[in-house]
Amino acid sequence: MERKITTIKEIAKILNVSTSTVSRALKGHPGISPVTTDRVRKVAGEQDYIPNQSAISFNKKRSYTLGLIVPEFSEPFFCSAFNAIENIATAHDYNIIIGQSYDDMETEAKLVKKFMNHRVDGLIISIAKKGSDYQQLSILEKLNIPVVFFDCVPDRKDIHFVASDFQTSLLKGMQELITAGHRKIALINGPTILSATRQRLVAYIKGLRDHNIEINSSLIVTTDLSREGNLSALNKLIHLSNPPTAVIVFNDYVFLDCLDLLNSKGLEDLFKFISFGNMPGWVLYHHKPFGSIEQFPAEQGKIAANMLMQLMIGKEAEDEPPAKNFQKYIDSDIVFFRDSIKADQAIV
Amino acid sequence: MERKITTIKEIAKILNVSTSTVSRALKGHPGISPVTTDRVRKVAGEQDYIPNQSAISFNKKRSYTLGLIVPEFSEPFFCSAFNAIENIATAHDYNIIIGQSYDDMETEAKLVKKFMNHRVDGLIISIAKKGSDYQQLSILEKLNIPVVFFDCVPDRKDIHFVASDFQTSLLKGMQELITAGHRKIALINGPTILSATRQRLVAYIKGLRDHNIEINSSLIVTTDLSREGNLSALNKLIHLSNPPTAVIVFNDYVFLDCLDLLNSKGLEDLFKFISFGNMPGWVLYHHKPFGSIEQFPAEQGKIAANMLMQLMIGKEAEDEPPAKNFQKYIDSDIVFFRDSIKADQAIV
DNA sequence: TTGAAAGCGCTAACAC
DNA sequence: GTGTTAGCGCTTTCAA
Numbered sequence: 212m213e214r215k216i217t218t219i220k221e222i223a224k225i226l227n228v229s230t231s232t233v234s235r236a237l238k239g240h241p242g243i244s245p246v247t248t249d250r251v252r253k254v255a256g257e258q259d260y261i262p263n264q265s266a267i268s269f270n271k272k273r274s275y276t277l278g279l280i281v282p283e284f285s286e287p288f289f290c291s292a293f294n295a296i297e298n299i300a301t302a303h304d305y306n307i308i309i310g311q312s313y314d315d316m317e318t319e320a321k322l323v324k325k326f327m328n329h330r331v332d333g334l335i336i337s338i339a340k341k342g343s344d345y346q347q348l349s350i351l352e353k354l355n356i357p358v359v360f361f362d363c364v365p366d367r368k369d370i371h372f373v374a375s376d377f378q379t380s381l382l383k384g385m386q387e388l389i390t391a392g393h394r395k396i397a398l399i400n401g402p403t404i405l406s407a408t409r410q411r412l413v414a415y416i417k418g419l420r421d422h423n424i425e426i427n428s429s430l431i432v433t434t435d436l437s438r439e440g441n442l443s444a445l446n447k448l449i450h451l452s453n454p455p456t457a458v459i460v461f462n463d464y465v466f467l468d469c470l471d472l473l474n475s476k477g478l479e480d481l482f483k484f485i486s487f488g489n490m491p492g493w494v495l496y497h498h499k500p501f502g503s504i505e506q507f508p509a510e511q512g513k514i515a516a517n518m519l520m521q522l523m524i525g526k527e528a529e530d531e532p533p534a535k536n537f538q539k540y541i542d543s544d545i546v547f548f549r550d551s552i553k554a555d556q557a558i559v
Numbered sequence: 560m561e562r563k564i565t566t567i568k569e570i571a572k573i574l575n576v577s578t579s580t581v582s583r584a585l586k587g588h589p590g591i592s593p594v595t596t597d598r599v600r601k602v603a604g605e606q607d608y609i610p611n612q613s614a615i616s617f618n619k620k621r622s623y624t625l626g627l628i629v630p631e632f633s634e635p636f637f638c639s640a641f642n643a644i645e646n647i648a649t650a651h652d653y654n655i656i657i658g659q660s661y662d663d664m665e666t667e668a669k670l671v672k673k674f675m676n677h678r679v680d681g682l683i684i685s686i687a688k689k690g691s692d693y694q695q696l697s698i699l700e701k702l703n704i705p706v707v708f709f710d711c712v713p714d715r716k717d718i719h720f721v722a723s724d725f726q727t728s729l730l731k732g733m734q735e736l737i738t739a740g741h742r743k744i745a746l747i748n749g750p751t752i753l754s755a756t757r758q759r760l761v762a763y764i765k766g767l768r769d770h771n772i773e774i775n776s777s778l779i780v781t782t783d784l785s786r787e788g789n790l791s792a793l794n795k796l797i798h799l800s801n802p803p804t805a806v807i808v809f810n811d812y813v814f815l816d817c818l819d820l821l822n823s824k825g826l827e828d829l830f831k832f833i834s835f836g837n838m839p840g841w842v843l844y845h846h847k848p849f850g851s852i853e854q855f856p857a858e859q860g861k862i863a864a865n866m867l868m869q870l871m872i873g874k875e876a877e878d879e880p881p882a883k884n885f886q887k888y889i890d891s892d893i894v895f896f897r898d899s900i901k902a903d904q905a906i907v
Numbered sequence: 908t909t910g911a912a913a914g915c916g917c918t919a920a921c922a923c
Numbered sequence: 924g925t926g927t928t929a930g931c932g933c934t935t936t937c938a939a
Contacts, residue, residue, distance in 0.1 A: 214701055218932055229910045234934060244908060259698070264676040265622060266932035269613040270915055284645075285638050294633060297659065306677070308654055311645065328612040329654070350607070353562055566916055577926045582918060592924060614916035618931050910939080915932105922927075 217258035225254055237262075268330070276306040277519060278326035280336040282314045282363070288508045289337070292361065295512030296335060303520055305332075312339040320347035327351070333519045335512075337362040340405050357522035359537070361515040362508070363407065369536060371522065373514045375506040376540035377487065378414040381459070384485045384502040384545045385418035388457045393483065397430040397455035399444045399465055408433075408461070411487075415459060430455050434465060441468035449481070457483040457501070466500055485545075499548035506543050514539055565606035573602055585610070616678070624654040625867060626674035628684040630662045630711070636856045637685070640709065643860030644683060651868055653680075660687040668695035675699070681867045683860075685710040688753050705870035707885070709863040710856070711755065717884060719870065721862045723854040724888035725835065726762040729807070732833045732850040732893045733766035736805045741831065745778040745803035747792045747813055756781075756809070759835075763807060778803050782813060789816035797829070805831040805849070814848055833893075847896035854891050862887055 219237070223230045228247065236243045236251035237260075243251075254260075268274045277300060281289040293309070300307050308329060310322035319339045326334060327350060334351060336358065345365045351358050360372035388396055398415045401408040412431070419426055432447050434440035441464070448455055460466045466486040473479050483501035518537040567585070571578045576595065584591045584599035585608075591599075602608075616622045625648060629637040641657070648655050656677060658670035667687045674682060675698060682699060684706065693713045699706050708720035736744055746763045749756040760779070767774055780795050782788035789812070796803055808814045814834040821827050831849035866885040 214703070216702065219934095220932075230933075231911080231935075232909060234932095235909090242908060247908080259701075261672075261675050261698075263617075263678060263932055265613055265617040265678055266915095267934080269611075269617040269917090269931090270933050270935090272915070274613060285635070285642060287633070287635075290633050290638060294659075297632075297657075306656060306673075309645075309657060311642075324609075325654075327609050330611060330613055350609075353607075354564065355562075567918095568916075578917075579919075579927080580925055582916095583925090590924060595924080611916055614931095615918080617915090617933090618917050618919090620931070908939105911937090913934105913936085915934090918929105918931090920927105920929090923925085 216263070217255075217260045218263075219260075222251065222254050222258060222260060225258075226250055272330070273332055274306075274330045275304060276308055276329060276331050277523075278310065278322075278329075278331040278334040278336075279307050280310045280312055280319060280322050280326075280334070280338075282312055282337060282340060284309070284311055288362075288506070291508040292337075292512035292515075295509040296516040299513060299516035299520065305520075314340040316347070323347050323351070327354075331356065333357045333359070333523045335359050335361060335515050335519055338365060340402070355526070357519060357526065359515045359519045359522070361511050362506075363405075371518055371537040373511050373518065373537075373539045373541060375511065375543045377504050377506065377543040378410070378417070380504045380543040380545040381411070381414040381485070382418050382421070384459070384504065384547075385415075385422075387502065387547060388483060388485070389422050389424070391483075393457040394424055395427070395430065395453065395455040395457070396424075397432070397448050397458045397482075399441070399448070399458060399460045399469075400431065400433045401461040402435055403433065411459070411461065434461065436461065436464065438468050441465045442472050445469045445472055449476075449478070455482065457485070459485045460487070462487045463503075502545050502547045504543050504545050507541060510541055514541065564611070565603075565608045566611075567608075570599065570602050570606060570608060573606075574598055620678070622654075622678045622680055623652060624656050624677060624679050625871075626656050626658065626670075626677075626679040626682040626684075628658045628660055628667060628670050628674075628682070628686075630660055630685060630688060632657070632659055636710075636854070639856040640685075640860035640863075643857040644864040647861060647864035647868065653868075662688040664695070671695050671699070675702075679704065681705045681707070681871045683707050683709060683863050683867055686713060688750070703874070705867060705874065707863045707867045707870070709859050710854075711753075719866055719885040721859050721866065721885075721887045721889060723859065723891045725852050725854065725891040726758070726765070728852045728891040728893040729759070729762040729833070730766050730769070732807070732852065732895075733763075733770075735850065735895060736831060736833070737770050737772070739831075741805040742772055743775070743778065743801065743803040743805070744772075745780070745796050745806045745830075747789070747796070747806060747808045747817075748779065748781045749809040750783055751781065759807070759809065782809065784809065784812065786816050789813045790820050793817045793820055797824075797826070803830065805833070807833045808835070810835045811851075850893050850895045852891050852893050855889060858889055862889065 219230050219233045223233045232243060232247060233251050236248040237255060239248070279293065279296060281292070284290065297307055308326060308331060310326070312319040312322060316339050333356060338360065340363060345367065348358060358371065360370055362374060364370070364372040364374045385396060396419070398411065400411055416426060429451060430448070432444040434444040448458060458469070460469060463486050466484055469484065473481055485502040485504070486500045488503050488505045567578050567581045571581045580591060580595060581599050584596040585603060587596070627641065627644060629640070632638065645655055656674060656679060658674070660667040660670060664687050681704060686708065688711060693715065696706055706719065708718055710722060712718070712720040712722045733744065744767070746759065748759055764774060777799060778796070780792040782792040796806060806817070808817060811834050814832055817832065821829055833850040833852070834848045836851050836853045
C-alpha cells in the first residue's frame with residue numbers, strides 16, 4: 212500500500228536516458244537540450260518526483276541547515292530573533308534546526324553534538340547563562356564551521372558576534388532621572404554569572420559618577436530572576452531607612468513583578484523604573500515604566516543570520532576564512548513614558 | 560586547514576577490522592566482543608568520530624525528523640505547544656523542523672513540500688486559518704506519512720487530531736455571568752473563515768438559549784483581529800442604544816485592546832469580559848477579565864506529539880495503519896477572577 | 908548534448 | 924564474532 216517515491220533512476224529508465232541527464236535536466240543545467248529537459252520534467256511531474264534532500268546533503272556534504280541555540284524559546288525576545296533568522300534562512304533556502312539550552316551548559320553541549328551529527332553548515336547561538344565556557348564549541352572551530360554569537364556572547368575577540376550595547380541608553384535614562392531630580396537610584400541586577408549583569412553594573416556606576424553621585428551599595432541588590440527573588444530584592448529597597456526614588460531593574464519580568472508588589476501595598480507611586488525590554492510592544496503599552504531599553508532582537512537576529520550566510524557562502528566559494536571577524540554592537544534605544552506617573556495608570 | 564571528520568571506514572582501517580564491525584561496535588551490538596567494542600570506541604574517541612546523520616538517514620530512509628507547522632511562532636500559544644512537542648521529540652531522539660504558515664495556504668503548501676524533500680517521518684500541524692483546504696497534505700497521505708492536527712483542525716473524520724473543546728467552559732462562563740444578573744451579553748467574534756469562530760458562535764447561542772435569553776443580533780459583532788478591528792467592534796457595542804453589560808471576546812488580544820479603549824474613555828466599569836486565553840499566565844495576572852478560558856497549548860502539544868510518536872513507531876514496527884484514528888478533544892478550563900471588579904484594578 | 912561510472916558514509920543481509 | 928558485499932539516491936568528473 213505504501214507508495215514509493217519515484218527516484219531519478221526510475222525517471223531515467225522510463226525515458227531511456229541516463230540518471231545524470233535527468234539530474235541535470237531537473238535543475239536546468241544548460242548543457243541539456245530543451246527538448247530533453249522538458250521531457251524529463253514532464254515525467255517527473257507525472258511521477259510526483261520529490262527530490263531526496265537526505266541524499267543530496269549526503270552527496271554534497273552540505274546540509275543546507277543552520278543550527279540555532281537559544282536559552283529558551285518561550286522568551287519573546289528569542290521568538291523575535293528566531294523570526295528574523297528564519298526569514299533570512301528561508302530566503303537562502305536554508306533550514307533551521309533549533310535547540311533550547313535552558314541556560315544549561317551541558318544541554319548546550321549536547322545540542323552542539325547533535326548539530327554536528329547533522330552536519331549543520333553554521334551555527335547561531337546565544338550562549339547559556341549558567342557558566343558557558345565556550346569549550347563545547349571548539350569542535351566547530353576545528354572543523355571550520357562558522358559560528359555567530361548574538362545577544363549573550365562570550366568575552367573573546369576572535370569570534371563573530373552581534374550584541375546590544377545598552378550603555379549609552381542606560382546613561383541616557385539615568386540622565387533623565389537625574390534631571391527629574393532623582394538622586395537615590397537603585398539597581399536590581401541579575402545573577403552575577405551573567406556578563407549582562409556586569410555590564411549593567413558598570414554602566415550604572417558610570418552613570419552615577421558622571422553626575423557626581425556617590426555610590427551607595429545598599430541601593431544595589433540582586434535577584435536570581437525568580438519571582439520570589441524579584442520581590443525580595445524590591446522589598447529590600449522598600450524597607451531601606453533611606454529608600455531610593457528610582458529603580459533600574461534587570462529586565463521587564465522583574466519590572467512586572469515589582470509592579471505587582473507595589474500595587475498590592477498601595478505604593479504604586481513609590482518608584483520610577485527603568486527596565487530592559489524583553490516584552491513585545493503591547494505589554495509595555497499596558498505597563499509603562501519610566502523608561503524602557505529596547506534591544507531589538509529581530510535586528511540582532513537579522514544581522515547574525517546575514518553574517519552567518521556570508522560566512523557560509525564565503526566558505527563555499529573559497530576556502531579562506533574572512534580576514535577579520537564580523538563584530539557588531541547594535542545600539543539599544545531607550546523609550547521614555549513620561550506621562551506615566553503612577554503605576555496604576557499603566558493601563559492607558 | 561579544514562580537518563575532515565573521521566569516518567567509520569577510516570576507523571576500520573586503523574584497527575584492521577571491517578566497517579560493519581565498527582558500525583556494530585559503535586552502537587553496542589551484542590554480537591561484537593567486548594574487547595573489540597572497546598578498541599573501536601577508543602579509536603573513535605581519539606579520532607573525534609562524529610556519526611554522519613545525513614548518511615544514516617539516507618541509508619535507513621528515515622530522517623528522524625518531524626515537521627511542525629504553526630501559523631506564527633510569535634504567539635505564546637504556539638511557543639508553549641512547541642516546547643511541549645520539542646521535549647517529547649528530544650526524548651525520542653527526534654528533531655523538529657519548523658515552519659510558519661502565517662495563516663497562508665500557499666506558504667503552508669510550500670512548507671509541506673520542503674518537509675517532503677526532507678522526508679520528515681511525520682507532521683504536526685495547526686492549519687492555516689485563511690482557507691486551508693487540506694489538499695496540500697494529500698501527498699503525505701499517499702506516502703503514508705502520519706499527520707497529527709492540533710489546535711486548528713480541519714472538519715474531517717478520517718484524521719488524527721487533538722483540539723480544545725471550549726463549549727463547556729464557555730457555557731460555564733455564561734452561566735456565571737447570568738447568575739450575576741447579566742442578561743445582555745455580547746460576543747466579539749473572529750473572522751468567519753475560522754472554525755473557532757463558528758464554534759464560539761454556536762456555544763454562545765446555546766448558552767443564551769439554555770437560559771431562555773433571546774438572541775439579539777446587534778450584540779454579535781466581529782473583528783478581523785487587528786487592533787482597529789477590535790476597537791471598532793467594541794465601539795459598536797458601546798454606542799448601542801441598549802448596550803450589553805458583559806462581553807465575550809474572541810481572545811486575549813481582543814480583550815487587551817478593549818481594556819485600552821475603555822480606560823481611555825474612563826469607562827473601565829462598563830463591561831465584564833470573558834476571554835479566550837492565548838497569553839502566558841503572568842499577563843492575566845496583570846489584566847484580569849471576569850473569566851478566562853484556558854486551552855492548554857502545552858497539553859495539546861504533548862498529546863499531539865505522543866500521538867505522532869505512536870504513529871511513527873507503529874509504522875516502523877508493522878506496516879498497518881492503526882485501525883482507528885487518534886482523536887481527542889481536551890477540555891478547556893475557565894478561570895474566574897471574581898475579585899476584579901474594575902478594569903483599572905486589573906493590575907493587582 | 909549525453910552517458911558511464913565512481914562514490915559520498917553508513918547499514919544490514921548473508922556468509923563464514 | 925567478524926567480514927563481504929551490495930546498495931540507499933544523487934552529483935559529478937570524465938569520456939564520448
